Amino acid sequence: xxxxxxxxxxxxxxxxxxxxxxxxxxxxxxxxxxxxxxxxxxxxxxxxxxxxxxxxxxxxxxxxxxxxxxxxxxxxxxxxxxxxxxxxxxxxxxxxxxxxxxxxxxxxxxxxxxxxxxxxxxxxxxxxxxxxxxxxxxxxxxxxxxxxxxxxxxxxxxxxxxxxxxxxxxxxxxxxxxxxxxxxxxxxxxxxxxxxxxxxxxxxxxxxxxxxxxxxxxxxxxxxxxxxxxxxxxxxxxxxxxxxxxxxxxxxxxxxxxxxxxxxxxxxxxxxxxxxxxxxxxxxxxxxxxxxxxxxxxxxxxxxxxxxxxxxxxxxxxxxxxxxxxxxxxxxxxxxxxxxxxxxxxxxxxxxx
Numbered sequence: 001x002x003x004x005x006x007x008x009x010x011x012x013x014x015x016x017x018x019x020x021x022x023x024x025x026x027x028x029x030x031x032x033x034x035x036x037x038x039x040x041x042x043x044x045x046x047x048x049x050x051x052x053x054x055x056x057x058x059x060x061x062x063x064x065x066x067x068x069x070x071x072x073x074x075x076x077x078x079x080x081x082x083x084x085x086x087x088x089x090x091x092x093x094x095x096x097x098x099x100x101x102x103x104x105x106x107x108x109x110x111x112x113x114x115x116x117x118x119x120x121x122x123x124x125x126x127x128x129x130x131x132x133x134x135x136x137x138x139x140x141x142x143x144x145x146x147x148x149x150x151x152x153x154x155x156x157x158x159x160x161x162x163x164x165x166x167x168x169x170x171x172x173x174x175x176x177x178x179x180x181x182x183x184x185x186x187x188x189x190x191x192x193x194x195x196x197x198x199x200x201x202x203x204x205x206x207x208x209x210x211x212x213x214x215x216x217x218x219x220x221x222x223x224x225x226x227x228x229x230x231x232x233x234x235x236x237x238x239x240x241x242x243x244x245x246x247x248x249x250x251x252x253x254x255x256x257x258x259x260x261x262x263x264x265x266x267x268x269x270x271x272x273x274x275x276x277x278x279x280x281x282x283x284x285x286x287x288x289x290x291x292x293x294x295x296x297x298x299x300x301x302x303x304x305x306x307x308x309x310x311x312x313x314x315x316x317x318x319x320x321x322x323x324x325x326x327x328x329x330x331x332x333x334x335x336x337x338x339x340x341x342x343x344x345x346x347x348x349x350x351x352x353x
Contacts, residue, residue: 089169
């Protein structure tokens with residue numbers, strides 16, 4: 001790692017509305033990618049809500065009726081991964097920055113390596129509380145095999161945003177009622193319920209840990225492990241205006257979080273290392289008429305998935321399999337989709353080579 005240090009803005013804007021929160025996130029990523037905003041490390045909390053991953057269906061991954069009865073907002077976020085419950089006992093960060101020179105200074109080449117870099121910082125953070133933690137592939141940190149932190153990331157142009165969520169004193173009972181993870185999600189982890197899967201830092205430490213203390217120690221761990229100098233700052237008028245416009249045009253609209261889904265005749269699913277992958281197919285014999293890919297898997301360049309889906313329409317299952325195998329998708333996602341296409345071929349009465 002280089003000794004060069006990078007100046008980043010430290011942003012604590014106090015925005016707790018989950019819909020405006022994600023409008024801010026998308027606005028900052030776009031502006032950083034365009035060189036209009038500085039690299040930014042944002043600390044944040046929101047009112048009780050459920051964040052679902054951009055490729056998830058909230059009707060499948062959250063208990064929508066429970067959330068509505070208890071005033072828990074549901075919002076589809078702009079990054080991938082699985083559904084998470086947020087309340088005043090949890091907090092998040094997002095780091096927005098151009099890949100270069102940051103990657104050069106960090107000594108990494110690919111965005112996926114950020115999971116290891118940031119996971120190491122979170123392990124260090126846990127250590128400041130006297131707790132031993134481990135980074136768990138691909139994007140989690142665990143204490144005694146139970147998740148205390150998870151992360152996701154997105155690329156846009158030359159920039160990336162890496163985001164992480166910490167469980168400090170979250171109401172796990174409400175979390176378990178609000179989320180509805182599929183059986184596949186825990187299939188390889190030895191758990192069957194949300195309660196068994198997650199852990200609050202306060203429980204691990206053996207005392208209540210306040211969010212200000214947890215945030216402060218994170219900033220100290222970041223300064224030790226990352227070559228960045230954080231300078232407190234504020235949202236600019238331009239950032240705030242653009243974010244509010246995006247809030248009204250996108251995130252505040254029900255159709256963003258609850259898009260209309262067309263029915264498909266064939267639905268296949270599997271578990272990849274980075275998450276659950278669901279493939280919806282509408283077939284005419286061996287030919288794909290329409291296709292949709294969803295789940296809680298991780299992918300940085302989301303347009304690659306959109307382009308792949310478009311390229312499969314009108315193709316035979318065999319042609320589609322070759323396209324998927326040659327695609328620039330993350331290896332685990334490409335392999336999972338290829339397996340599902342082969343399964344689709346077998347169900348149609350013929351093997352796909």
